[in-house]
Amino acid sequence: NAGVTQTPKFRVLKTGQSMTLLCAQDMNHEYMYWYRQDPGMGLRLIHYSVGEGTTAKGEVPDGYNVSRLKKQNFLLGLESAAPSQTSVYFCASSSGPSGYEQYFGPGTRLTVT
Amino acid sequence: DQQVKQNSPSLSVQEGRISILNCDYTNSMFDYFLWYKKYPAEGPTFLISISSIKDKNEDGRFTVFLNKSAKHLSLHIVPSQPGDSAVYFCAGLHYGGSQGNLIFGKGTKLSVKP
Numbered sequence: 001n002a003g004v005t006q007t008p009k010f011r012v013l014k015t016g017q018s019m020t021l022l023c024a025q026d027m028n029h030e031y032m033y034w035y036r037q038d039p040g041m042g043l044r045l046i047h048y049s050v051g052e053g054t055t056a057k058g059e060v061p062d063g064y065n066v067s068r069l070k071k072q073n074f075l076l077g078l079e080s081a082a083p084s085q086t087s088v089y090f091c092a093s094s095s096g097p098s099g100y101e102q103y104f105g106p107g108t109r110l111t112v113t
Numbered sequence: 114d115q116q117v118k119q120n121s122p123s124l125s126v127q128e129g130r131i132s133i134l135n136c137d138y139t140n141s142m143f144d145y146f147l148w149y150k151k152y153p154a155e156g157p158t159f160l161i162s163i164s165s166i167k168d169k170n171e172d173g174r175f176t177v178f179l180n181k182s183a184k185h186l187s188l189h190i191v192p193s194q195p196g197d198s199a200v201y202f203c204a205g206l207h208y209g210g211s212q213g214n215l216i217f218g219k220g221t222k223l224s225v226k227p
Contacts, residue, residue, distance in 0.1 A: 029211030042202060042217035090156050100145055100206050102215060
């Protein structure tokens, strides 16, 4: 089992460019999450999904969109990148409320210049 | 409004001694508290949890204590090992919605010196 994987591991964007981060999990988990972590900060929830075809906003959703077309994949999109979106992005999954433990991917380091 | 607070950004401990990492919270609706460990360039990994109806949970060298009246929890690592050097995040979980979202503290960087 690979667990939770993220693609790419690193990316540099210019302001205004767009990109999509891919998260995949092979644990058949219902719930998936996107977080960002900034220096000196904890992880903050961007968007999450409680099942295929459903998404919802987290704490810091502005400037991001997500899609969950397949149960195993959760995509995070930046339509017009801004320097404030420079961060490390983590994807996580869990089996649901009764399985509260979240499993995290290795992260994507994004720099917007 | 920070619902989960880790007021010590860093902690240094000698190998073999006890490490105590502290966490305070303001949301009395949390159902569970979790500790995650994070090494550089890796994602956080789950370490140990405690239900809000318990006051202690132990797993090997790791013990978490919960004091609900003080809204305080702590993670004890005994004995500390150099491999324990990492950033430790405390997180609270409330099942009020259906999403099971974790609210994280800012983390405490633990350094265990040989």
